[in-house]
Amino acid sequence: xxxxxxxxxTDDREDQSGxxxxxxxxxxxxxxxxxxxxxxxxxxxxxxxxxxxxxFSENAGKARRSGKRSKRGAGSKDESASGDDxxxxxxxxxxxxxxxxxxxxxQRSISxxxxxxxxxxxxxxxxxxxALITTIKEAVDNSLDACEEAGILPDILVRIEKADNDxxxxxxxxNGPGIVKEQIPKVFAKLLYGSRFHALRQSRGQQxxxxxxxxxxxxxxxxxxxxxxxxxGPDEPAHFYELMIDTSTNEPEILKDxxxxxxxxxxxxxxxxxxxxxxxxxxxxxxxxxKSTATVNPHARIRLIxxxxxxxxxxxxxxxxxxxxxxxxxxxxxxxxxxxxxxLHYTERQKLAPFLRYSFSKxxxxxxxxxxxxxxxxxxxxxxxxxxxxAEKLLAAFSKVRIMAPSTDCLSPIGDxxxxxxxQKEYNVDFIATSCRKPEIYSGNPFIIEVGLAYGGSFPKDxxxxxxxxxxxxxxxxxxxxxxxxxAVEGIKWKQYGISQPGGGLPFGPFIVLIHIASTNVxxxxxxxxxxxxxxxxxxxxxxxxxxAARKLKTYLGKQGELQKRREKEIxxxxxxPVMAEKTAAIAGKDVPDISPVVANIMxxxxxxxxxxxxxxxxxxxxxxxxxxxxxxxxxxLKLHVICPCSIDxxxxxxxxxxxxxxxxxxxxxxxxxxxxxxxxxFDVCGLSDEELNRDDVIMAEGLPEEExxxxxxxx
Numbered sequence: 065x066x067x068x069x070x071x072x073x074t075d076d077r078e079d080q081s082g083x084x085x086x087x088x089x090x091x092x093x094x095x096x097x098x099x100x101x102x103x104x105x106x107x108x109x110x111x112x113x114x115x116x117x118x119x120f121s122e123n124a125g126k127a128r129r130s131g132k133r134s135k136r137g138a139g140s141k142d143e144s145a146s147g148d149d150x151x152x153x154x155x156x157x158x159x160x161x162x163x164x165x166x167x168x169x170x171q172r173s174i175s176x177x178x179x180x181x182x183x184x185x186x187x188x189x190x191x192x193x194x195a196l197i198t199t200i201k202e203a204v205d206n207s208l209d210a211c212e213e214a215g216i217l218p219d220i221l222v223r224i225e226k227a228d229n230d231x232x233x234x235x236x237x238x239n240g241p242g243i244v245k246e247q248i249p250k251v252f253a254k255l256l257y258g259s260r261f262h263a264l265r266q267s268r269g270q271q272x273x274x275x276x277x278x279x280x281x282x283x284x285x286x287x288x289x290x291x292x293x294x295x296x297g298p299d300e301p302a303h304f305y306e307l308m309i310d311t312s313t314n315e316p317e318i319l320k321d322x323x324x325x326x327x328x329x330x331x332x333x334x335x336x337x338x339x340x341x342x343x344x345x346x347x348x349x350x351x352x353x354x355k356s357t358a359t360v361n362p363h364a365r366i367r368l369i370x371x372x373x374x375x376x377x378x379x380x381x382x383x384x385x386x387x388x389x390x391x392x393x394x395x396x397x398x399x400x401x402x403x404x405x406x407x408l409h410y411t412e413r414q415k416l417a418p419f420l421r422y423s424f425s426k427x428x429x430x431x432x433x434x435x436x437x438x439x440x441x442x443x444x445x446x447x448x449x450x451x452x453x454x455a456e457k458l459l460a461a462f463s464k465v466r467i468m469a470p471s472t473d474c475l476s477p478i479g480d481x482x483x484x485x486x487x488q489k490e491y492n493v494d495f496i497a498t499s500c501r502k503p504e505i506y507s508g509n510p511f512i513i514e515v516g517l518a519y520g521g522s523f524p525k526d527x528x529x530x531x532x533x534x535x536x537x538x539x540x541x542x543x544x545x546x547x548x549x550x551x552a553v554e555g556i557k558w559k560q561y562g563i564s565q566p567g568g569g570l571p572f573g574p575f576i577v578l579i580h581i582a583s584t585n586v587x588x589x590x591x592x593x594x595x596x597x598x599x600x601x602x603x604x605x606x607x608x609x610x611x612x613a614a615r616k617l618k619t620y621l622g623k624q625g626e627l628q629k630r631r632e633k634e635i636x637x638x639x640x641x642p643v644m645a646e647k648t649a650a651i652a653g654k655d656v657p658d659i660s661p662v663v664a665n666i667m668x669x670x671x672x673x674x675x676x677x678x679x680x681x682x683x684x685x686x687x688x689x690x691x692x693x694x695x696x697x698x699x700x701x702l703k704l705h706v707i708c709p710c711s712i713d714x715x716x717x718x719x720x721x722x723x724x725x726x727x728x729x730x731x732x733x734x735x736x737x738x739x740x741x742x743x744x745x746x747f748d749v750c751g752l753s754d755e756e757l758n759r760d761d762v763i764m765a766e767g768l769p770e771e772e773x774x775x776x777x778x779x780x
Contacts, residue, residue, distance in 0.1 A: 189281045192230070196340035197353055197541065198592075199234055199281070202274030203334060204354070205538055207238035208361060210332070212386060214241035218364040222354065224342055226371050231286050232340045237333040242296035245303045252279055252292050252334065253307040253316030278336060280309050285339035289319050293333040295326055302326035342371050347530070348541045354378060356532055356539035359486040360478055360580060381489040386476045386537075392584075393425040395470040396435075396462040398508015405455050408447045416450070417443035426468040435461045470510045472503040475582050478537070483516040487578065494520030497616035499609045506601050511583035513605040517613040519620070523574035531570070533596075534580040540594055547595035549579045552606035561614040562621045575617070579606060623769075637663055661693075664774040668696045670737070672704075672765060672776035676757050685750050690763055692735065693742040696772070703766040704733040705779060708749060708757070715747040 189195045211218040225233040279290045295302040306320035358378035366378040413419040420432040436443040438461035480498040499515045533540040533549045558571035565571040587597040641659045649656045664671035671693045679685040719731040770778035
């Protein structure tokens with residue numbers, strides 16, 4: 065007679081034995097969590113859209129229960145022990161389909177538009193303020209890229225208007241080359257559609273997602289169509305479209321297609337309505353974004369009309385367009401095995417050596433032969449016959465053979481001069497330093513780091529500095545702490561440059577640091593392009609560029625300290641000398657002398673004096689003599705300005721340039737004067753009184769600190 069414990073063990077073995085029978089039902093049970101001993105909830109208790117592991121467990125549980133019933137139906141010990149000796153029901157239960165087939169019925173592909181419809185935060189549409197900035201950013205980036213490719217100086221309008229409820233109208237318009245009619249719907253209403261994805265050259269946009277993602281966000285939040293106008297030439301019609309995106313197919317849905325009158329000779333206009341909010345007074349705002357854009361794109365004119373009607377104009381500072389980057393072939397050091405195998409498979413070349421020569425940059429005939437020898441592969445072999453192991457050897461050979469660095473013709477850096485002009489145009493500061501590094505490479509991708517540092521002006525002294533980050537001339541406004549450009553600034557010991565840095569991190573002081581990375585493939589941390597990934601060589605180049613600008617700032621601050629001491633000394637001298645001169649003149653019974661030469665001599669300054677004499681025959685004509693004397697111990701260079709409301713006659717020597725502004729004339733001489741040297745400039749003027757000629761702003765110096773000049777104002 066079995067004990068209770070033995071009976072339980074027997075029952076357990078009999079129940080489990082059904083699980084391992086080779087029946088279709090039990091095969092289905094094996095694909096789930098068989099034998100877990102848990103009871104699954106009824107299908108009626110589950111939500112309609114339940115899927116994944118819960119569906120899997122439910123169906124697996126059914127299969128397990130079906131297996132148990134089948135075993136018992138065949139006559140188990142449990143059944144015989146029940147005392148029911150009547151005839152057994154030999155009819156088999158209905159065969160249940162394997163769970164894999166049921167799961168397969170639920171599986172389907174989704175379009176990229178459907179994916180981003182449910183994951184819009186990935187592209188930067190995770191909040192109302194940011195959605196607006198992202199939309200403006202994508203539209204402006206497209207306009208700048210199009211204008212530069214066509215050789216047109218960009219003239220961009222951004223207008224934002226209030227709509228109903230929490231929605232805004234966004235209007236962006238440019239003077240670019242326009243878009244041909246057939247491409248308009250796909251450019252604006254099809255994700256991952258563009259012309260730059262496979263092009264190895266620097267550009268703002270690349271994936272073909274940006275502006276179409278803004279159209280999708282508008283469609284989701286406002287349920288409205290997007291209006292587009294585009295015109296490709298003065299004699300061409302302007303095409304008007306109303307578009308939406310069919311998210312199930314990622315194809316444009318055209319609701320209206322018309323030809324209209326549009327005054328622009330060429331360009332593109334886009335208008336969207338979306339749920340967004342307009343904020344002011346923050347770093348992450350439309351005005352600040354456009355200001356930053358104008359700083360690194362000084363060739364562009366951008367006009368912003370805010371929802372309250374206020375207009376802000378960011379005028380261009382140069383008529384010079386950026387150097388157009390050239391498309392290049394991929395570099396061997398940036399190729400991975402899978403890409404190499406793909407290139408070998410699809411090439412039209414019939415021999416390996418020519419394939420290497422014409423598929424990659426910086427590989428010539430000799431280098432191609434060296435690579436083949438290093439890989440142990442015949443240069444005459446057909447690339448289509450290369451095996452997987454041979455492809456691995458070929459990839460390894462790229463590292464063994466000396467190959468020249470990638471070409472930088474694919475890059476278009478801003479340059480020292482335009483960084484300086486951009487900062488000078490947008491910020492009122494006392495000092496600007498720039499630094500542009502030589503091109504470097506990461507994973508076969510060339511890149512350049514450029515830095516601008518602007519000091520003084522109205523920047524607060526007791527706050528952390530701002531780091532203005534840019535990638536391919538596009539401002540990066542979010543995730544500053546996650547960006548390697550910021551981390552490089554934080555890692556510098558700013559105290560050795562005379563800058564406060566309590567507790568580490570970003571320094572404190574009245575300045576900003578602008579950092580720009582130009583590359584064919586900027587390594588962003590996410591699809592929203594907010595931060596640059598921590599690549600060691602990028603961090604190193606950023607640190608070196610910032611340190612170079614910081615050294616220039618340190619020199620400036622040191623000189624400012626010396627000038628402050630000179631200023632204090634000059635104040636004391638100019639207070640004491642006049643008193644001494646007056647007393648001496650009174651004792652001698654003579655007029656009080658001009659003490660300017662004495663002050664200049666004591667201070668080691670540049671002395672500028674003018675003398676006016678009237679013509680004996682024509683009293684309306686004045687002869688003006690400007691005398692410069694350098695009391696310093698080193699040579700000085702400056703620009704001498706003579707500004708008056710009339711043109712000058714008989715100048716000697718002739719000025720380097722003369723131009724008018726308003727009712728004034730500015731005559732400029734380039735002056736270089738050695739230590740203890742002097743120079744004289746003469747000219748005549750007519751119709752001006754002595755009072756007008758003796759104004760302080762007639763003679764001005766440019767290029768020297770005001771502390772080093774006596775007798776004239778300094779033009780900053």
